[in-house]
Structures are given as C-alpha cells and as structure tokens.
Amino acid sequence: MHFELTAAQREVQARARHFAQEEVAPLAREADERGEFPLHLVRRMGALGFLAGAIGPAYGGSGMDHLSAALVYEELGRADSSVRGFLAVHAGLVAACIHDWGSEEQKQRYLPRLATGELIGCYCLTEPNAGSDAASIETTAWADGDSYVLDGEKIWITNGGIAHLAIVFASRDRAARHRGICAFLVETSAPGLRREPMADRELGHRAADHARLLFEGCRVPASAMLGPPGEGFKVAMAALDHGRLGVAAGAVGVAQACLDACVSFARERRQFGRRIGDFQMIQAQLADMAADVEAARLLTYRAAWLKDQGHSATRETSMAKLFATEIAVQAASNAVLIHGGRGYANGYPVERYYRDIKGLQIYEGTSHIQRIVIARELLGKE
Numbered sequence: 001m002h003f004e005l006t007a008a009q010r011e012v013q014a015r016a017r018h019f020a021q022e023e024v025a026p027l028a029r030e031a032d033e034r035g036e037f038p039l040h041l042v043r044r045m046g047a048l049g050f051l052a053g054a055i056g057p058a059y060g061g062s063g064m065d066h067l068s069a070a071l072v073y074e075e076l077g078r079a080d081s082s083v084r085g086f087l088a089v090h091a092g093l094v095a096a097c098i099h100d101w102g103s104e105e106q107k108q109r110y111l112p113r114l115a116t117g118e119l120i121g122c123y124c125l126t127e128p129n130a131g132s133d134a135a136s137i138e139t140t141a142w143a144d145g146d147s148y149v150l151d152g153e154k155i156w157i158t159n160g161g162i163a164h165l166a167i168v169f170a171s172r173d174r175a176a177r178h179r180g181i182c183a184f185l186v187e188t189s190a191p192g193l194r195r196e197p198m199a200d201r202e203l204g205h206r207a208a209d210h211a212r213l214l215f216e217g218c219r220v221p222a223s224a225m226l227g228p229p230g231e232g233f234k235v236a237m238a239a240l241d242h243g244r245l246g247v248a249a250g251a252v253g254v255a256q257a258c259l260d261a262c263v264s265f266a267r268e269r270r271q272f273g274r275r276i277g278d279f280q281m282i283q284a285q286l287a288d289m290a291a292d293v294e295a296a297r298l299l300t301y302r303a304a305w306l307k308d309q310g311h312s313a314t315r316e317t318s319m320a321k322l323f324a325t326e327i328a329v330q331a332a333s334n335a336v337l338i339h340g341g342r343g344y345a346n347g348y349p350v351e352r353y354y355r356d357i358k359g360l361q362i363y364e365g366t367s368h369i370q371r372i373v374i375a376r377e378l379l380g381k382e
C-alpha cells in the first residue's frame with residue numbers, strides 16, 4: 001500500500017495549487033459579491049489541461065488519472081467552490097459522460113472543444129418535481145420521424161446560462177419510470193430552448209451560474225441521443241459517479257481551507273493575554289478538524305484510486321462525498337466560531353466557506369441519497 005503521490009500527480013497538484021492560489025482565490029470575494037462567474041478562467045483551465053483532465057489526448061484531454069483530477073478539484077475547492085463546482089459539472093458530469101457513453105462521432109464533435117473551453121457543458125437532470133427521485137422526471141421526448149421533440153423544465157442547472165452544450169434527460173415512456181429515460185446532447189442554441197437565471201438568491205456559490213431551462217417543442221436529431229435508448233438513467237447515474245468524486249474532493253479542499261484559516265487566526269489572535277491557540281478548547285477543535293480532513297482526503301483518494309484500477313467505485317464515491325461534505329460543514333461552522341465576530345463578516349473567507357459548503361452537502365445527491373446508495377450496496381435491493 002503506497003500513500004505517496006507519484007511525480008506526475010505531484011506536478012498536477014502543484015500546477016493546480018499555483019493556479020488556484022494565484023488566479024482563482026484573489027477573485028473569489030469580488031465574484032461572490034457581484035454574483036458573477038469569472039468566465040475568463042474557463043479558457044485558462046483549458047490551457048492548464050483541467051477541463052477534460054481524465055480524458056485521453058485523442059479527444060483533446062490531458063490523460064491524467066482520476067486521482068490527479070481529484071487533486072485539481074481539491075485545490076480549486078480550497079480557493080473557490082463556485083469555480084470548483086463549474087469544473088465538476090463541465091468535466092465530471094459532461095465531458096466524462098460523453099467519453100463513457102458517446103458514439104465516436106459525438107466524442108470527436110464535442111470533446112476537443114470541451115477540453116479547450118470553446119464549449120461549456122451543463123447537465124440537465126433536476127426538475128421542480130424530480131430532485132432526489134431522479135427517475136420521476138417529467139420532461140418528455142417524443143419520437144417524430146428521425147428526430148425527438150423535448151418538452152419540460154429543468155432547474156438548478158449549474159452552468160446552465162453559460163453553457164453551449166447540455167446533456168438533457170427526458171422520458172419517452174413515463175410509465176416505464178427509469179427504463180423510459182433517454183439522454184440527449186442538446187446545443188443550447190437549439191430552437192425551442194429558453195434559459196433564465198434561477199429566480200432566488202442562493203445562500204452560497206453566488207459566483208456560480210445556476211439556470212432554469214425550458215424546453216418547448218425543442219427538436220433534436222435522433223443522432224443526438226447519448227447512449228442507448230432507455231438507458232438514460234444509467235447514463236445519469238454513471239455521470240454522477242464522476243461528479244460526486246469532484247464534490248468530495250472539493251469538500252476536502254474547503255475543509256483544508258477552514259483549517260488553514262483557523263490555524264493562522266489561532267496563532268495571531270490574542271485574548272486573555274495569550275494566543276487563542278494556547279487554549280485547549282481551540283486546540284481540540286483544530287485537532288478534530290485536522291483528523292477529519294485527513295480521513296476525508298483518504299476516502300476521496302481511495303475512491304479515485306479504485307476508478308484508476310478500473311473499478312466502478314460507486315459505493316466508495318458516495319462514502320467519500322457523504323463524509324467529506326459532512327465534516328466540511330462542521331469545519332466551516334467551527335471556523336466561523338473560532339474567528340468570532342470576524343468570522344461572521346466577509347472580511348475573512350470563512351464566512352464564504354460556511355455559506356458555500358452547504359451546497360456541496362445537497363447537490364449531486366444529498367447526504368440522504370449518498371446514505372441510500374451506500375446502504376443499498378450493503379444490503380442489496382429487493
């Protein structure tokens with residue numbers, strides 16, 4: 001058993017850390033306040049090989065292993081969850097999904113441009129009446145000659161307003177539940193597709209783009225189907241296995257950022273004539289945070305490593321997402337507490353970590369859903 005990163009993995013980690021600390025972190029507070037995604041970072045991430053990291057050079061990717069991709073998510077998560085969230089959707093839910101399920105024509109057509117950032121991807125599963133129960137989607141896909149006509153509404157679509165390409169899940173037979181679902185590659189310029197920002201302001205991820213997409217007689221060629229007919233639910237779940245690893249690694253990054261901020265604050269802040277880090281109650285919180293971060297990191301790296309060995313790692317990915325997001329929520333809460341009044345205002349980044357981290361516990365499957373996935377693997381499903 002080896003716990004050392006390889007030279008190639010260390011190089012990716014250093015590249016991602018440099019980019020995250022030098023180019024992403026300095027923009028995070030302003031992007032959060034303005035509620036605007038720093039779009040110029042997309043091409044930069046393309047140039048750095050992050051947008052299609054785990055995809056081979058034949059399709060424009062950099063061919064890194066899944067563990068390296070997790071290191072990228074972790075470093076971005078330390079700097080800004082909105083940027084890390086962009087990448088988990090674009091690279092994990094979209095590019096990796098096309099790579100796994102696409103025809104040769106679809107891969108050649110889209111992957112190289114997703115890899116550079118010429119195209120931005122989004123993943124359209126969630127609907128007003130279908131969140132955790134993804135098989136109950138109401139968007140329909142009616143076959144009409146050599147095309148399909150899509151009708152329905154998708155909400156909370158990360159990158160939805162800025163994307164050029166959407167993976168859209170729709171049912172051609174709602175009575176068949178998940179077996180009626182098909183996946184489609186839809187260019188967002190398609191007639192019959194309308195987009196608008198989500199109406200309400202979110203607690204966190206304020207720099208991320210979240211949109212509502214309306215499909216009103218949106219006609220796509222039959223060749224736009226991704227994966228076999230009726231297998232769309234499996235396409236969706238397999239994509240989430242990629243995306244959830246990105247969320248887990250991002251949560252490790254947030255928890256690490258909380259620990260870093262607290263250690264530095266505990267060294268400099270003085271009360272009762274001493275550094276607050278000299279008080280045992282603060283020390284206990286820092287020690288627990290450090291142990292939790294390491295445990296979450298090991299679960300996440302192991303899930304990535306299993307994928308690199310060719311295993312599906314669904315259970316391990318859900319364990320990593322569940323544990324990493326839960327401990328990061330706790331770390332962010334304690335980080336605000338340790339910073340006291342300063343932590344409650346946006347002069348220190350822990351206030352943003354606290355708001356952002358709640359989203360990671362919810363999107364790409366809530367903690368409840370991760371527990372269901374884990375328990376089903378333990379017990380089997382009748």
Ligand code: CAA
Pocket residue numbers: 089093123125126131132133134135156157158159178179233234237238240241314362363364365366369372373
């Ligand atoms: N990989 C491949 N296939 C899978 C799979 C996986 N990880 N998980 C399940 N399947 C297959 C099953 O084997 C089964 O196949 P058969 O038809 O051959 O039996 C089929 O899919 C149905 O599986 P289930 O019976 O387990 O399905 P279910 O309806 O009980 O749902 C669930 C299971 C885990 C609860 C699922 O609905 C789920 O993950 N829900 C959460 C959805 C989610 O994460 N939504 C977030 C969307 S993205 C987002 O957050 C916003 C954004 O912009 C990114």
